[in-house]
Amino acid sequence: MRVTADDVAEAAGVSRAMVSRAFTEGAPIAARKRAHVLAVAESLGYRPNRIARGLTGSQTGLIALVVGAVSRPYEAWLLETMSREIRAARNWPLLLQVQPGDELDNALEDALAYQVDGAIVAAGSVSPALAERCRNSGAPIVMVGRIMPGGDTDAVCCDNRLGLELLVDHLASSGRKKLAWIGGTPETFSNIERHDGLMQALARRGMKLLAARQGDYSVDSGLAQALTLLTAPEKPDAILCGNDAMALGAIAAARRLGLSVPGDVAITGFDDIPAAAWEPYQLTTVRNPVLETTREALRLLRQRIEGRSGTHDSDPAAEIVRLSPELIIRQSA
Amino acid sequence: MRVTADDVAEAAGVSRAMVSRAFTEGAPIAARKRAHVLAVAESLGYRPNRIARGLTGSQTGLIALVVGAVSRPYEAWLLETMSREIRAARNWPLLLQVQPGDELDNALEDALAYQVDGAIVAAGSVSPALAERCRNSGAPIVMVGRIMPGGDTDAVCCDNRLGLELLVDHLASSGRKKLAWIGGTPETFSNIERHDGLMQALARRGMKLLAARQGDYSVDSGLAQALTLLTAPEKPDAILCGNDAMALGAIAAARRLGLSVPGDVAITGFDDIPAAAWEPYQLTTVRNPVLETTREALRLLRQRIEGRSGTHDSDPAAEIVRLSPELIIRQSA
DNA sequence: CTGAAAGCGCTTACAG
DNA sequence: CTGAAAGCGCTTACAG
Numbered sequence: 001m002r003v004t005a006d007d008v009a010e011a012a013g014v015s016r017a018m019v020s021r022a023f024t025e026g027a028p029i030a031a032r033k034r035a036h037v038l039a040v041a042e043s044l045g046y047r048p049n050r051i052a053r054g055l056t057g058s059q060t061g062l063i064a065l066v067v068g069a070v071s072r073p074y075e076a077w078l079l080e081t082m083s084r085e086i087r088a089a090r091n092w093p094l095l096l097q098v099q100p101g102d103e104l105d106n107a108l109e110d111a112l113a114y115q116v117d118g119a120i121v122a123a124g125s126v127s128p129a130l131a132e133r134c135r136n137s138g139a140p141i142v143m144v145g146r147i148m149p150g151g152d153t154d155a156v157c158c159d160n161r162l163g164l165e166l167l168v169d170h171l172a173s174s175g176r177k178k179l180a181w182i183g184g185t186p187e188t189f190s191n192i193e194r195h196d197g198l199m200q201a202l203a204r205r206g207m208k209l210l211a212a213r214q215g216d217y218s219v220d221s222g223l224a225q226a227l228t229l230l231t232a233p234e235k236p237d238a239i240l241c242g243n244d245a246m247a248l249g250a251i252a253a254a255r256r257l258g259l260s261v262p263g264d265v266a267i268t269g270f271d272d273i274p275a276a277a278w279e280p281y282q283l284t285t286v287r288n289p290v291l292e293t294t295r296e297a298l299r300l301l302r303q304r305i306e307g308r309s310g311t312h313d314s315d316p317a318a319e320i321v322r323l324s325p326e327l328i329i330r331q332s333a
Numbered sequence: 334m335r336v337t338a339d340d341v342a343e344a345a346g347v348s349r350a351m352v353s354r355a356f357t358e359g360a361p362i363a364a365r366k367r368a369h370v371l372a373v374a375e376s377l378g379y380r381p382n383r384i385a386r387g388l389t390g391s392q393t394g395l396i397a398l399v400v401g402a403v404s405r406p407y408e409a410w411l412l413e414t415m416s417r418e419i420r421a422a423r424n425w426p427l428l429l430q431v432q433p434g435d436e437l438d439n440a441l442e443d444a445l446a447y448q449v450d451g452a453i454v455a456a457g458s459v460s461p462a463l464a465e466r467c468r469n470s471g472a473p474i475v476m477v478g479r480i481m482p483g484g485d486t487d488a489v490c491c492d493n494r495l496g497l498e499l500l501v502d503h504l505a506s507s508g509r510k511k512l513a514w515i516g517g518t519p520e521t522f523s524n525i526e527r528h529d530g531l532m533q534a535l536a537r538r539g540m541k542l543l544a545a546r547q548g549d550y551s552v553d554s555g556l557a558q559a560l561t562l563l564t565a566p567e568k569p570d571a572i573l574c575g576n577d578a579m580a581l582g583a584i585a586a587a588r589r590l591g592l593s594v595p596g597d598v599a600i601t602g603f604d605d606i607p608a609a610a611w612e613p614y615q616l617t618t619v620r621n622p623v624l625e626t627t628r629e630a631l632r633l634l635r636q637r638i639e640g641r642s643g644t645h646d647s648d649p650a651a652e653i654v655r656l657s658p659e660l661i662i663r664q665s666a
Numbered sequence: 667c668t669g670a671a672a673g674c675g676c677t678t679a680c681a682g
Numbered sequence: 683c684t685g686a687a688a689g690c691g692c693t694t695a696c697a698g
Contacts, residue, residue, distance in 0.1 A: 002470060002691095004691060004692090005691065005692065006691085014668085014669090015668070015669045015670075016669090016670095016691090016692080016693095017668075017669060017670080017693080017694080018667095018668070018669080019692095020691095020692065020693055020694085021667095021668090021693090024693080027693095027694095028667055028668085029667070029668085030667060030668090033667085033668090045466075047442060047443075047445070047446045048446065048691085048692070049388075049446060049448065049690090049691055049692065050446045050447045050448070050692095051384055051387045051388050051393060051447060051448045051690090051691080051692090052388050052674090052690070052691035052692040052693090053691080053692055053693075054384045054674095054692090055382075055384050055385050055388055055673095055674045055675065055676085055690090055691080055692070055693090056673080056674050056691085056692050056693040056694075057674090057692080057693060057694090058693095060384060062447075065428070069413055070403055070409045070412055070413045071409055071410055071413050071607055073406075073409075076403045076404055076406075076409040077404055079403055079412075080402055080403045080404050080430060083428050083429075083430045084430060087429070087430075087440075092427050092428075092443075092444070092447065093427070093428045094425050094426070094427060094428075095398070095416050095425075095426045095427075095428040096416075096420070097413060097416045097417060097420075107420075109380060110380075110425075111425070112380070113380045113381065113382060113383045114383045114384060114395075114425065115382065115383070115384045133378075137335060219608075219611055219612075220611075223612055248611075249611075249612070251613075252611065252612040252613045253612075255613065256612065274404055275552075278552055278553075278581075278582075278585070279552075279556055279582070279585040279586075279589065280584075280585045280588065280613060335675095337675060337676090338675065338676065339675085347684085347685090348684070348685045348686075349675090349676080349677095349685090349686095350677080350678080350684075350685060350686080350687095351683095351684070351685080352676095353675095353676065353677055353678085354677090354678095354683095354684090357677080360677095360678095361683055361684085362683070362684085363683060363684090366683085366684090381675085381676070382674090382675055382676065383676095384674090384675080384676090385674070385675035385676040385677090385690090386675080386676055386677075387676090387690095388674090388675080388676070388677090388689095388690045388691065388692085389675085389676050389677040389678075389689080389690050390676080390677060390678090390690090391677095
């Protein structure tokens, strides 16, 4: 059978409470005794049962991690970073992958039943009611890449408008005049902000859009929409895409039509996913600061988790962190 | 505070045991009473605490899921499929992402402390000692894409040799004579089998390899190695790559050198990741049956988990499932 | 610093 | 089918 704290206590000649303390950082226990208990535990192959510990203690070490479908390169990149950082903080991610638009109330409730210490939500939509429930259950949520309407949930998000400003600036100053836009999934937070940023950047320069199409953030949609744009009577000399994946598709479209990139048409993305740097693409884009985003999200979460043990009367206001994207100039524009 | 089973019991006018039974499939409870308890629970917003349940009951519903870095497309595809299927089975994946070659004993021990019901290991290396420990802790392991030397751990794995046989057959019958190979990370199970399968397929036809290079399963390594092959004095007329990612790199290399694919050189991959079908690639490859693999892995795991509650005296022998890859012919070969 | 005791929120024999 | 009781493996006041 599994070895238990009682077994260790007996073997070490101490009380069960002491073996618990030996494994609890900062618990009152003589240094020598701790060393002894730990040694005995090691020799017996004992590890505290985290489930039992979770029942009593204040934390389970579990964090719900909600991301979009990782077959999409940006999501994969985000997940990879988050999962690594969560583990580095000695927590375990409970993974929930959702399709765009998925209601995740049910799934998150389920995660709550596991007494997760908190949740990082980078996809799907959570109702205000659920966010409220999470707070009450002592499981803070932090949103990534989106900001909840009420403004009472912590969030960390890239400055999408600035990103488009940087891209338009780059294109305009390299003499591009006829800009077209391929937007991502409509109604998504990022798409709304990016489109908005684009329109502002153009307005600021007295420019206007030649054409706008709508994709769904996938490579295929970028390909299809770019094909339409590039076979229209009046062709754009630059296509801004709502994310990198669509931009990769747009590059493929241009090539299929025998157009040179950036000679005939400049193409830009958003995110700077790993594939953006690959040989056949060399995509000019803006970098979504995924690592900084992850660290900030974890910091906010940690802050709430600690805070929750303090005075309950006044929850500090929600913190919204905006991170700046960086222009990455490669060959495509 | 959180509402507890006692609260529900009181509100419903039954014992705490009955509310537990109401939430336990197949537990002895009158249908009407169950409905009543469930209704009361719902109105109170009660959900059984899975941590408490895990302490008493026989299952936690947690499954450790070990995959390689998901920035790699095959791993992303696998993770996406596995996480979806695990959730569909109403379990939660505890995600562990590892780098190739990572010893995952420590991490898995940690997962064991969470009383996971089992583990699916698709990356990293687990020592026989750990596999043993897992079995003893009642947390069966099933390996995916690799088979443990001892042969006493369940595994499901693609028939790598058959895959190469299909590819060589296709190339040979389209008249290719000078075949080159770009292998993946050496010492990995898949690489050894694929290389082996290649050599067997060639031998069977009295052919031999023009050249062999070694990559690391990344796009960049495929690009670099293909560049070398394609600038050598004697160029291959076909390059077989150990996986799709390297094949995508190889296609980029050919293009960079102004060679046509498949005109000047045929290029093949392995896996059939989503990107293989993308416009600029149109990769001919063999499909690694990821969904079937996932389902088989879950079936094996489930089988062990159920089995463990039965008679303990004789563990059924390990089951090794081999799944056949399928040739997917596109443009690149 | 240390130990005995109570309790975390459930489930499951046990006895009706 | 139902309830009272014991127990899962810990942690944490409480009293030394």
